[in-house]
Each structure stands twice: as structure tokens, then as C-alpha cells.
Amino acid sequence: MPDLFDTIGPKEGPTPERAGPRPLADRMRPESLDEVIGQDHLLGPEGSLRAMLDAGTLPSLILWGPPGVGKTTIAQLLAKETDLAFVQISAIFTGVPELRKVFEAAQLRHRNGKGTLLFVDEIHRFNKAQQDGFLPHMERGTIVLVGATTENPSFELNSALLSRAQVLVLNRLEPRDLERIMSRAEKKMGRALPVTAEARDLLVGMADGDGRALLNLLEQAFGWEGGPVDPAGLEKRLSRTAPKYDKSGDAHYNLISALHKSVRGSDPDAALYWFARMLEGGEDPRYLARRITRMAVEDIGLADPQAQAHCLSAWETYERLGSPEGELALANALVYLALAPKSNAVYSAYKSARRLAKETGSTPPPKHILNAPTGLMKDQGYGAGYAYDHDAPDAFSGQDYFPDELPRPVLYLPPDRGFERELKKRVEYFARLRVKRKEDGGAA
Incomplete structure (x- = not known):
């Protein structure tokens, strides 16, 4: 059931009766948790929140879900079920002085044997210091905190606050x-x-x-x-409701994740759908052009070397045409990527190389591949024994180019797909040749 009103300042106790007309949403507010619609995973017979209430315990909670699914309503009904004083504030309009008054009132109430359920709407909008201010009152039992947020608590709330509260996810209404x-x-x-x-x-x-x-x-x-x-x-x-899409919030990251995974999963229809969802939500096509190009680099790589060029060309076309015509060029690139052979072999090799570079620190290159522009450096053995590959049979000397202390690793493992099928043949060819040069007395 939806949140039915927004509170600008602190509000305590049940909603007072109003003489004037009341919006339908206000009149439709549930009178009990059993009347809440759409959150059976929390409030049904096997629901986690129902189990807490049946056990007679109500910990501090973070209610995470999209707008209009019942966060405020559930908080009010929890206070009613547990006989706690209900106090509601909004993080948008509440500063430190207002918070101090709320805590002082809760302490007085606590000394008189009455608990307080403090409902904080948009709790993610409080900064770290403000969030930390709740902790001592939660630990002493002065308040049961129920925070509501539309943003991912993992990113927006302090770990200290999260460790003292349970996160409950409210679902979008079906x-x-x-x-x-x-x-x-x-x-x-x-x-x-x-x-x-x-x-x-x-x-x-x-x-x-x-x-x-x-x-x-x-x-x-x-x-x-x-x-x-x-x-x-x-x-x-009626005007259609604008799509729920915050270009800096959860919806942004969820939809770009869906788009990327659809391309990786070779599903052009799903890719076009999520692409369209983001455009309808007002996403900047330039951001999408950058992310589409990244998909080519990360998930296709050398399995189709033309994929990256397609993306860059589409990006340039968009810059020349603008919206909405240029968006079609991005859609073309997206379909090309979805149907291209997939490989993350270079991406994986790159990450392995970065890890290896960190582990080996400042280990120097072998001296035979170092230049020796001075006599002193020649005396130190720089460049000694270097084999010029163009002078070797097949233009391949087979020398080792890793540090002397580092056993030769294998980082790039091309799959037998797309153009990398050909690259795999080349890798195997040079590996055989490297063994042969070593057997022949080379420097491998």
C-alpha cells in the first residue's frame, strides 16, 4: 500500500482528523498491517517482519524500496502494533537542532516508560555526522529507528548505522x-x-x-x-507518469547493468529494450555511447576487432546528428555488439597482468632487453646477448622478456571463437616455436 503523505517537520501520534476534504490516498490508508497490499514477503504468514512482531521484538529497520509501495504506512502501523509513540521526520527538512529536540523528547518519553518509533523519510539524505547521531539513541533503546530510502543502503548509509538495523526490501507493486x-x-x-x-x-x-x-x-x-x-x-x-529513473541513483545503475548484461548475453532485443528505457528516462546518449564502447572493449575484445570501431563510429555519428537521429546509430552499434562473438580474454589477461605487476613491485627487466646508450651501461651488461628478432628465422628469436626472477606466466588465453580463433593459432604457433628455439640453444 502506498505512502500517503509526506511530512515536512516532526509529526507525533496518529494523523489528526481534518475538517477539510481529504485526498483519496489519505482516505485509503490501511488501518492494519493485514490491509497492506503487495508486501506479503514481509507481512504475510511467513514474512520476516510478521515473524518479528509475533516474537514481540522490533529492531531498528531500514525500509528500502521505490516510491509509493507503503514505507510510511508500514512504519505508522508498526508503531500502532507495538504501542510505540510514532514520530516522523524528513531528512530533507530536518537539521541538527530539530534532531536534538526529537531525541530529547524521546529520552523524556523513555524515562516515563514509553518507547518511540522514529520514522525518518529519505534517510539517505542525512550526511555521515547526522547518521552517526542516531547511534547512541538506538543503542540505549531510546528510539526504534525506522528509516525509509529509495536508494541502495549499501551505498548511501553508514556501515555503523547498517550494523544496528535490519534492511527490509519493499517490492514494486505488481x-x-x-x-x-x-x-x-x-x-x-x-x-x-x-x-x-x-x-x-x-x-x-x-x-x-x-x-x-x-x-x-x-x-x-x-x-x-x-x-x-x-x-x-x-x-x-491524464498525463502519463514519468518513468522512475534517477540518473544518479539506483535506477541508473540497475538499468545500465541490465543493458550491459543483455549485450554480454547476446540478446539484441533485450539490449534495445533497456537502451530505450534509459533514453525514455532522460539518460544522456553520450553516457550510453561511452558505456557501449566499453562493452566492445570488455566483452568482445579481439573476438571481433571491428566492434570497437563500430562503437566509435556510432559515437561520432551521434555527435554529428544529435538526438533523436543519432540515437539510431547507437542502436546499430548495440545490436552489432549483442550479435558479435564474445571474449573477455584480453580483459582477464590485463587484470592478471596488473595483479602480477603489483606483486613483483620494482623487479627490473632482464639486462639483455635494456638499451645501452653509454659505455658504463655496456660495461654493466646492458643489451648484452639481445637477439634482434628480424635477424632470426621466422623473425622470432624466442628470447624471454620477463624479469629474470619471474617464471614465465601465461596471461592471454584466447578462446576458440570469432577472430580470436585465429589469434589462438598464432599464440600456439609462437609457443611451439619458443620451445624449438630453446631446444636449439636459443635464449628463451
């Missing part, structure tokens, strides 16, 4: 959940929505998993006069 909310709203209003069955489905799509957004749309629809409104009429009367 179409069936939104249908249940619509049915409840119709029962509450005492009449059916004045829309066709097809328009009803469209309303679910417009809500995009957000129960609060759905109730706001329904409130408008209930006010319409006349016969049932069809999808075309619905779109004229």
Missing part, C-alpha cells in the same frame, strides 16, 4: 496489486470507475508500480461525468 487498490477505491467511493476495461489496464500501466500515483489518478477519474472513458480519452485527460 499489476495485480494495483488492481486490488482500484477495487478497494471503488468500494470506498461506492461506485465503479467511469472507464472501460481497456482504460482500466492503461491506468495500471500509468501508475508504473506506484500505489500512491495510482490513487492520485483514480481520484481524478472518479470526478469525470458521462459514459465510460476509453484509452484514447484517458490519455487526453
Whole structure:
């Protein structure tokens, strides 16, 4: 069930009755946890939060989920279930002086034998010092903290705070959940929505998993006069909800991950879908061009040496054409990458080489491959014994170019795919030749 209102300052106790008109979303607020829709994995018979309540314990919690799925509502009902005073603040509008007052009131309440459930909306917006301020009050039991966030707590919250709270993930509402909310709203209003069955489905799509957004749309629809409104009429009367996409938040990283993995998984349809989702959400196509080029380097590599060139060409085309025409060039590159042979052999070899470089520190190159521009350096053996490969049979001397103290490693292991099938043959050819040169008395 959705969060039904936003709190600007501290709020304590149940929502007071208001004489004026109340929004439908406010009137639809659940009266008990059993009425909350869409979070059965937490509140159902086998749910983790239900188990905590049945055991008579309520630890501090972080409720992580998208907007409109019930974070505020659940926090209020938890306070009701556990007989705790409910205090709500928003991290957007609350500073240190306000927090100090909240903690002082909770301490007084605690001394009088009453606990406090402190609900902090947008808790990820508090800085480190502010987050640390909760810790002593949580440890002394002055407050049970329930924080709500739409961002990944692993990235946005202090480890000290996370170690003292349990993270509960709230799910985006499914179409069936939104249908249940619509049915409840119709029962509450005492009449059916004045829309066709097809328009009803469209309303679910417009809500995009957000129960609060759905109730706001329904409130408008209930006010319409006349016969049932069809999808075309619905779109004229209502604006579609903007896709939930924050270019610096979780949605950004989740969608680019989905795009990258679709390309890696050789699925051009899925790649185009996630590409379109990001563009619809307002992502900068230049960012996508950079990431698409990275995919060519990381996941295709030398299995198709043309892949990188395709991406750079598409990037340049976008820069010349701009949006929306240039986005098609990026789509072309994306499909090419999805269908190209895949290899991370060079990427893996590069990472192995970096690890080996760190482990071997400042180990010098062997002297035979060092230049000797001065007499002193020649006297020290620089360049002595170097075999000029162009003078060797097959232009290959077979010498060892690793440090003397380092046994020769094998870093690049090309797969038998794409162009790297040919490169694998070359690697094996030079490996055989290196053995032969060594047998012949070479410097390998």
C-alpha cells in the first residue's frame, strides 16, 4: 500500500482528523498491517517482519524500496502494533537542532516508560555526522529507528548505522496489486470507475508500480461525468507518469547493468529494450555511447576487432546528428555488439597482468632487453646477448622478456571463437616455436 503523505517537520501520534476534504490516498490508508497490499514477503504468514512482531521484538529497520509501495504506512502501523509513540521526520527538512529536540523528547518519553518509533523519510539524505547521531539513541533503546530510502543502503548509509538495523526490501507493486487498490477505491467511493476495461489496464500501466500515483489518478477519474472513458480519452485527460529513473541513483545503475548484461548475453532485443528505457528516462546518449564502447572493449575484445570501431563510429555519428537521429546509430552499434562473438580474454589477461605487476613491485627487466646508450651501461651488461628478432628465422628469436626472477606466466588465453580463433593459432604457433628455439640453444 502506498505512502500517503509526506511530512515536512516532526509529526507525533496518529494523523489528526481534518475538517477539510481529504485526498483519496489519505482516505485509503490501511488501518492494519493485514490491509497492506503487495508486501506479503514481509507481512504475510511467513514474512520476516510478521515473524518479528509475533516474537514481540522490533529492531531498528531500514525500509528500502521505490516510491509509493507503503514505507510510511508500514512504519505508522508498526508503531500502532507495538504501542510505540510514532514520530516522523524528513531528512530533507530536518537539521541538527530539530534532531536534538526529537531525541530529547524521546529520552523524556523513555524515562516515563514509553518507547518511540522514529520514522525518518529519505534517510539517505542525512550526511555521515547526522547518521552517526542516531547511534547512541538506538543503542540505549531510546528510539526504534525506522528509516525509509529509495536508494541502495549499501551505498548511501553508514556501515555503523547498517550494523544496528535490519534492511527490509519493499517490492514494486505488481499489476495485480494495483488492481486490488482500484477495487478497494471503488468500494470506498461506492461506485465503479467511469472507464472501460481497456482504460482500466492503461491506468495500471500509468501508475508504473506506484500505489500512491495510482490513487492520485483514480481520484481524478472518479470526478469525470458521462459514459465510460476509453484509452484514447484517458490519455487526453491524464498525463502519463514519468518513468522512475534517477540518473544518479539506483535506477541508473540497475538499468545500465541490465543493458550491459543483455549485450554480454547476446540478446539484441533485450539490449534495445533497456537502451530505450534509459533514453525514455532522460539518460544522456553520450553516457550510453561511452558505456557501449566499453562493452566492445570488455566483452568482445579481439573476438571481433571491428566492434570497437563500430562503437566509435556510432559515437561520432551521434555527435554529428544529435538526438533523436543519432540515437539510431547507437542502436546499430548495440545490436552489432549483442550479435558479435564474445571474449573477455584480453580483459582477464590485463587484470592478471596488473595483479602480477603489483606483486613483483620494482623487479627490473632482464639486462639483455635494456638499451645501452653509454659505455658504463655496456660495461654493466646492458643489451648484452639481445637477439634482434628480424635477424632470426621466422623473425622470432624466442628470447624471454620477463624479469629474470619471474617464471614465465601465461596471461592471454584466447578462446576458440570469432577472430580470436585465429589469434589462438598464432599464440600456439609462437609457443611451439619458443620451445624449438630453446631446444636449439636459443635464449628463451
